[in-house]
Every structure is written in C-alpha cells, then in structure tokens.
Amino acid sequence: MITVKEVKKSLLVSLWFVFLTFPLMVIKVNPYERTVSWRWSNMLYVAIGTFVISLLAKAWFVRKERRMARQQDSCRSRTPIIQKILQRPGYRYPLAAFLLGAALAFPQLFSTYQANIMTTALMYIVLGLGLNIVVGVAGLLDLGYVAFYAVGAYSYALLNLHFGMGFWTVLPIGGLLAALFGVLLGFPVLRLRGDYLAIVTLGFGEIIRLILENWNAFSKGPSGISNISRPGFFGMEMSLDQAMIYMYYLMIGLLLVTIFVVNRLQDSRLGRAWLALREDEIACQAMGIDKTRTKLIAFSLGAFWAGLIGVIFAAKTTFVNPASFTFMESAIILSIVVLGGMGSIVGVILGALILVLLPEYLRALSEYRMLAFGAILVAMMIFKPEGLIAGVRRVYCYQGRKRNTALKNDE
Amino acid sequence: MDYFIELFCSGLTRGSIYALIALGYTMVYGIIGLINFAHGEIYMIGAFTSFIVATVLSIYGFPLAAIVVVAGVAAAIWSSAYGYTVEKIAYKPLRHAPRLAPLISAIGMSILLQNYVLLAQTSDFLPFPELIPEFAFMEPIAHIIGSSDIVILLTTTVVMLALTFLIKFTRIGKAMRATAQDRTMALLVGINVDRVISATFIIGSALAAIGGLLIASHIGQINFAIGFIAGIKAFTAAVLGGIGSIPGAVLGSLILGLTESFATGYISSDYEDVFAFSLLVLILIFKPSGLLGKAETKKV
Numbered sequence: 001m002i003t004v005k006e007v008k009k010s011l012l013v014s015l016w017f018v019f020l021t022f023p024l025m026v027i028k029v030n031p032y033e034r035t036v037s038w039r040w041s042n043m044l045y046v047a048i049g050t051f052v053i054s055l056l057a058k059a060w061f062v063r064k065e066r067r068m069a070r071q072q073d074s075c076r077s078r079t080p081i082i083q084k085i086l087q088r089p090g091y092r093y094p095l096a097a098f099l100l101g102a103a104l105a106f107p108q109l110f111s112t113y114q115a116n117i118m119t120t121a122l123m124y125i126v127l128g129l130g131l132n133i134v135v136g137v138a139g140l141l142d143l144g145y146v147a148f149y150a151v152g153a154y155s156y157a158l159l160n161l162h163f164g165m166g167f168w169t170v171l172p173i174g175g176l177l178a179a180l181f182g183v184l185l186g187f188p189v190l191r192l193r194g195d196y197l198a199i200v201t202l203g204f205g206e207i208i209r210l211i212l213e214n215w216n217a218f219s220k221g222p223s224g225i226s227n228i229s230r231p232g233f234f235g236m237e238m239s240l241d242q243a244m245i246y247m248y249y250l251m252i253g254l255l256l257v258t259i260f261v262v263n264r265l266q267d268s269r270l271g272r273a274w275l276a277l278r279e280d281e282i283a284c285q286a287m288g289i290d291k292t293r294t295k296l297i298a299f300s301l302g303a304f305w306a307g308l309i310g311v312i313f314a315a316k317t318t319f320v321n322p323a324s325f326t327f328m329e330s331a332i333i334l335s336i337v338v339l340g341g342m343g344s345i346v347g348v349i350l351g352a353l354i355l356v357l358l359p360e361y362l363r364a365l366s367e368y369r370m371l372a373f374g375a376i377l378v379a380m381m382i383f384k385p386e387g388l389i390a391g392v393r394r395v396y397c398y399q400g401r402k403r404n405t406a407l408k409n410d411e
Numbered sequence: 412m413d414y415f416i417e418l419f420c421s422g423l424t425r426g427s428i429y430a431l432i433a434l435g436y437t438m439v440y441g442i443i444g445l446i447n448f449a450h451g452e453i454y455m456i457g458a459f460t461s462f463i464v465a466t467v468l469s470i471y472g473f474p475l476a477a478i479v480v481v482a483g484v485a486a487a488i489w490s491s492a493y494g495y496t497v498e499k500i501a502y503k504p505l506r507h508a509p510r511l512a513p514l515i516s517a518i519g520m521s522i523l524l525q526n527y528v529l530l531a532q533t534s535d536f537l538p539f540p541e542l543i544p545e546f547a548f549m550e551p552i553a554h555i556i557g558s559s560d561i562v563i564l565l566t567t568t569v570v571m572l573a574l575t576f577l578i579k580f581t582r583i584g585k586a587m588r589a590t591a592q593d594r595t596m597a598l599l600v601g602i603n604v605d606r607v608i609s610a611t612f613i614i615g616s617a618l619a620a621i622g623g624l625l626i627a628s629h630i631g632q633i634n635f636a637i638g639f640i641a642g643i644k645a646f647t648a649a650v651l652g653g654i655g656s657i658p659g660a661v662l663g664s665l666i667l668g669l670t671e672s673f674a675t676g677y678i679s680s681d682y683e684d685v686f687a688f689s690l691l692v693l694i695l696i697f698k699p700s701g702l703l704g705k706a707e708t709k710k711v
Contacts, residue, residue, distance in 0.1 A: 195445075204692070374523030382505065
C-alpha cells in the first residue's frame with residue numbers, strides 16, 4: 001500500500017520540517033546569562049514525528065479516495081453507527097434511560113472531586129450546545145462566544161455584590177442580558193459576510209475582557225469579585241460537599257433542558273431556516289427567509305445559553321475575574337463543536353467530554369492542551385470536516401420508479 | 412506643540428509597522444479571499460527568529476551591522492518558510508471546501524503556532540537586543556522622534572516601494588494581480604495559480620518578519636503572544652483601508668497608528684487596544700468595503 005515513492009516524499013517532508021523548526025526547536029538562548037544551549041535531540045524528534053505523521057496523512061487520503069469512489073454509485077450518505085442507533089426508538093429510549101441513570105448515580109458512586117470535574121464537563125457541554133446553534137446549525141462563526149459567558153458571570157457577580165440578589169433571580173436575568181448583548185452586537189454585523197463576523201466577534205470578546213480588566217470602579221479590575229453566594233435550595237443550609245453535588249444535579253437538569261430545546265429547535269421552522277441559511281444565503285432569501293432576523297435569533301439564542309452558564313460558573317467558583325474569559329476559552333468551546341461534529345448534539349456531548357476530561361485526567365499532557373486544541377481544529381478540517389459524529393442530514397434520493405411505486409402501495 | 416508632533420511621529424511609526432503586517436492580510440485576502448488568522452503568528456515567529464539569531468550572534472561577538480543583516484535575512488527566510496508551510500498544510504487542501512472550513516483551520520493554525528513557540532521556547536518576556544543605535548546627528552530632535560522611529564520609517568518606505576515595483580512591473584506581480592481579479596480566468600491563460608498563491612504567502616510573511624524585527628527592537632522585548640494583538644490590529648487596518656487593496660492597507664495602517672497614538676496620548680492608555688477594536692466595529696457597520704475598497708456585488 002505504501003510505495004517507495006511515498007516514503008521518499010515523506011522523508012523530504014520531514015527534512016523540510018527539520019529545517020523549519022531548527023531555530024525555534026534547537027536553539028535556546030538565555031539573554032540574561034548570555035548562554036546558548038543547542039538541543040539537538042529535538043531535531044530527531046521532529047524528524048521522526050513529521051515522517052510518521054506525513055505517512056499516516058497520505059494513507060488516510062488514499063483510503064478516503066477509495067471510499068468516495070465506492071460511495072459514488074449509492075446515493076445514501078453514511079450515517080455514523082451511533083446516530084443509527086439513536087434513530088431507532090427501540091434502542092434510543094433504553095440507552096437514554098441508562099445514561100440518565102448513570103449520570104444521576106455518578107456523585108453517589110464517585111467522590112465529590114470527581115463530581116466537580118463532571119460539573120465542569122457538563123458546563124462545557126451546554127456551552128458547546130449553545131455555540132453549536134450559532135456555528136454548527138446557523139453557520140455563523142462566533143469567536144467571541146466567551147464574551148457572553150462573561151456577561152452572564154459578571155451580571156451575577158455584580159448583582160449579588162451590590163443588591164444581594166440570589167442565584168435563581170439572576171439566572172434568567174444573566175441569560176437575557178447576554179442575549180441582549182448578542183442582539184446589540186449582531187444587529188450591525190450580521191448583515192456582513194461570514195468572515196467579518198468572525199473578526200468582529202473576536203474583537204468584541206476582547207473589548208469586553210479589556211473593559212472588565214481596566215474599569216476598576218465597575219468590575220474591580222483584574223483582581224475580580226470574590227465571595228459570590230452559591231445557589232440556594234429553598235433556604236437549606238448546605239455543606240461544601242453538598243453544595244458541589246447540588247451544583248452537579250443542577251447542571252444535569254440544565255443539560256436535559258438544553259438538549260430538549262436544541263433538539264426541538266433543529267426540527268422547527270426556524271431550525272430548518274438556519275440550516276438552509278448555512279448552506280446558501282442567496283437561495284434562502286429567494287425563498288423568503290428574513291436573513292438578518294433568522295441569524296439574529298440564532299446569535300442571541302446562543303448568547304442566552306452562554307449567559308446562563310456564565311451565571312452558573314460564577315456561582316460554582318464563587319469568584320470571577322477577567323482572566324477566565326480570554327480568547328482561548330472561546331477557542332476551546334469552538335474546538336468542542338468542531339471535534340464533535342458541527343450541528344450534531346451527540347457529537348458536541350462527546351467532544352466536550354473528550355476535551356475537558358482528557359486533560360483533566362492526563363495531567364502530564366495538560367501542558368500540551370492548547371497545542372492539541374489548535375492541532376484538532378486544523379486536523380479535523382482537513383481530515384474529517386464533519387466531526388467525530390456527524391449530524392444527521394436528511395437525504396431524499398431517487399431510487400428508481402419501481403421502488404417508488406412499491407412504497408406508495410405500502411402506504 | 413512638541414507633544415503633538417511627538418505623538419504624530421510615534422503614530423506614523425506604529426502605522427508603518429502595522430502596514431507591513433496588514434499588507435500580508437490584504438494580499439492573501441485579495442487572492443484567495445481568506446482571512447489568514449495565522450498571519451499574526453508568522454510575524455511573531457519572525458520576531459522570535461530574529462531575536463534568537465541576533466542574541467546568538469551577539470554572544471559570539473559579531474559586529475552590530477552583521478547582526479542586523481543576518482537577523483533580518485534569517486527572520487525573512489524562516490517566516491516565509493512558515494507562511495509557505497501553513498498554506499500548504501492548512502489552506503490548500505480546503506480550497507474547495509465551504510467558507511467556514513479554511514477559517515476554522517486558520518484559527519487552529521494560529522493557536523497551534525502560538526503554543527508551539529511557547530513550548531519550544533518560553534512563556535516569559537525576553538529582552539530584545541538593541542539593534543538600532545542612537546544616532547549622534549539625531550541629538551537635537553531626540554525628544555520628539557527617536558532614531559529607531561526614523562529607521563523604521565525609512566525601512567518601511569523602502570520596502571513599500573520595492574513591493575509596489577514587484578507588483579506593478581514583474582512577471583509574478585502581474586500574475587498575482589491577474590489571479591486576484593479572476594482566479595479561473597488566470598488558470599485559463601496559463602498562470603500557475605498554486606505557485607502564485609505560494610508566492611503571495613511568502614512575500615506577505617517576509618514583510619511581516621521585517622515588521623517583527625523592527626517593532627521588537629523598537630519596543631525592546633518579545634513574547635510568544637505578541638502576534639495575536641498585532642495580527643488583529645493589522646487586520647483592522649487592512650479592513651479600514653479596504654481589504655484586498657494594497658494602497659488601502661497602507662493608508663488604513665497609518666490612520667490606525669495615528670488614531671491609537673493620539674487616543675492613548677490624549678485620552679487614556681488603559682484602553683489602547685479597545686480603540687482599535689471599536690474602530691474596526693465602526694468601520695464594519697458604516698463602510699464595510701473600507702476607504703479604498705470596492706463594494707462587492709455577488710453574482711448568482
């Protein structure tokens with residue numbers, strides 16, 4: 001399968017990378033002590049690593065081409081196994097019940113520490129599902145998603161600090177405020193082409209962070225706001241452990257609501273309009289879809305979810321500061337959506353679990369976390385743009401006259 | 412008045428550096444219609460390479476002139492190599508993919524390169540060796556404009572003129588303009604479009620590397636994260652001038668540099684980055700095609 005020619009090519013690639021990474025990987029200078037260290041072993045790692053990766057990439061492309069050739073004559077698109085199982089009610093409900101049971105039993109079976117990590121993962125799942133509406137379903141690349149998250153977190157922190165407002169009161173307020181910001185930002189920008197939206201949302205995210213960092217009178221600057229009260233439960237006194245577990249169940253509840261809403265939305269008139277807008281704007285307008293309004297709803301709905309999670313984040317950590325809302329946070333959420341599969345709910349859940357839990361349990365690799373996120377974004381786009389678990393696309397295909405009439409008779 | 416002139420000069424310096432980076436954005440956008448998010452990172456890699464080469468040479472005791480030339484050339488070579496490779500890996504396979512795909516890939520590349528430099532080198536701020544000496548003849552006006560400002564202005568002017576010449580009169584420049592106008596047509600008349608795209612990335616990256624060297628020696632320190640903000644600002648400048656237009660990028664950069672300089676000088680330096688972003692949002696709302704750009708009409 002792998003020919004000599006391909007090996008030679010891969011050798012050339014690895015040579016090129018040895019040259020490319022030479023100054024940054026091999027030389028390390030210490031400008032204070034004026035010493036130079038030459039790390040030649042790195043050169044070897046680069047050579048071997050790029051050689052293997054390049055061979056693997058070639059093998060992948062060969063396989064993909066073959067698969068495409070095979071698929072050409074059958075019009076049915078391949079649905080991933082997980083989606084196939086989920087589409088059949090006979091499997092779907094027992095599976096969902098089992099997962100729900102496992103999720104509910106989790107804090108009882110494992111320590112509070114594990115439950116706490118799971119809570120974080122659940123938060124990222126909901127954030128991913130929120131961003132999925134914007135990026136995956138409506139096809140609007142939002143790089144400042146974290147700004148809405150920050151709006152939610154800070155609205156709880158500030159309202160709690162100044163007016164002593166409780167978690168349950170602020171939860172909807174935080175979400176609505178974030179949605180309002182979404183509308184305010186989206187209104188001028190959504191008329192523009194997709195790439196501009198990406199940059200403006202990126203800029204907006206940075207503006208929000210910089211304002212939070214510099215406007216000391218308003219947000220207490222980089223030191224942040226601490227001692228935010230935890231969510232209450234009918235005035236019950238709770239120990240720290242109990243509060244953590246309560247938080248976990250709260251997140252499970254919110255996740256269920258989110259999954260339900262997102263799932264219903266996708267099949268609604270609005271959801272179909274989003275999908276159509278993602279595929280072809282001009283055709284959509286010709287069909288009478290109000291482009292700006294539809295996009296705006298997607299944008300603010302995504303922001304609403306980020307706001308909700310922001311409030312929960314502030315309540316969970318009881319402390320917020322601007323450092324939690326950098327661009328990297330947006331990038332992580334985007335990686336979750338892209339890795340899992342844009343537009344696919346199951347995919348986003350899986351993506352969030354992988355990207356949050358893996359670095360948590362493989363502490364040794366946490367240094368390489370961001371590097372891996374970057375690599376995931378690039379690699380997924382090149383090798384598997386549909387994500388780990390692709391969203392289900394409805395495909396209607398013509399199967400010849402005979403089949404059609406047969407189907408009609410069945411009805 | 413002196414303060415005004417001082418701010419004006421520092422604004423011009425800032426603007427001309429932005430211009431060096433913004434040109435890379437605008438040229439790539441003009442040709443393949445992609446916002447090359449990783450461009451800021453290419454600039455950072457240029458600055459880092461020149462830092463490493465310059466420090467190594469100065470430790471081994473080379474004369475200043477040799478250090479400047481070698482560091483500049485090395486930065487340009489390696490930055491171009493990175494630009495070329497990034498295009499080959501992250502953008503070329505996605506040339507016929509939906510619009511969102513190359514954009515996400517570009518963001519991934521930017522994060523990847525940033526963290527690669529962070530892991531391969533360090534997360535600390537590093538002192539950049541002083542490459543531009545204080546000239547004696549500049550003494551009388553040194554309180555208004557520094558020697559490095561003069562050097563930066565002169566270098567960027569020369570580089571811009573060279574670029575204009577390249578694009579107007581050389582074979583590759585003509586091919587680039589043709590590709591920017593209509594890629595399919597360029598293919599039909601026998602232009603190797605892949606090669607033109609590679610050339611664009613190489614030229615843009617080399618310009619960014621020169622910008623990286625100049626600004627690093629001007630400010631005196633570098634870090635793995637400098638590319639992000641610089642990239643966004645240069646992009647703002649490119650959009651301000653009308654993305655895709657080369658004179659527009661220069662004009663936009665100068666306006667942005669002056670705005671920032673005056674705003675930080677007269678209003679507040681805390682919000683330095685906010686001005687650029689606000690300017691970007693304002694332009695996109697009121698004149699998305701930029702000052703010198705052409706409004707885009709899309710045919711169905």
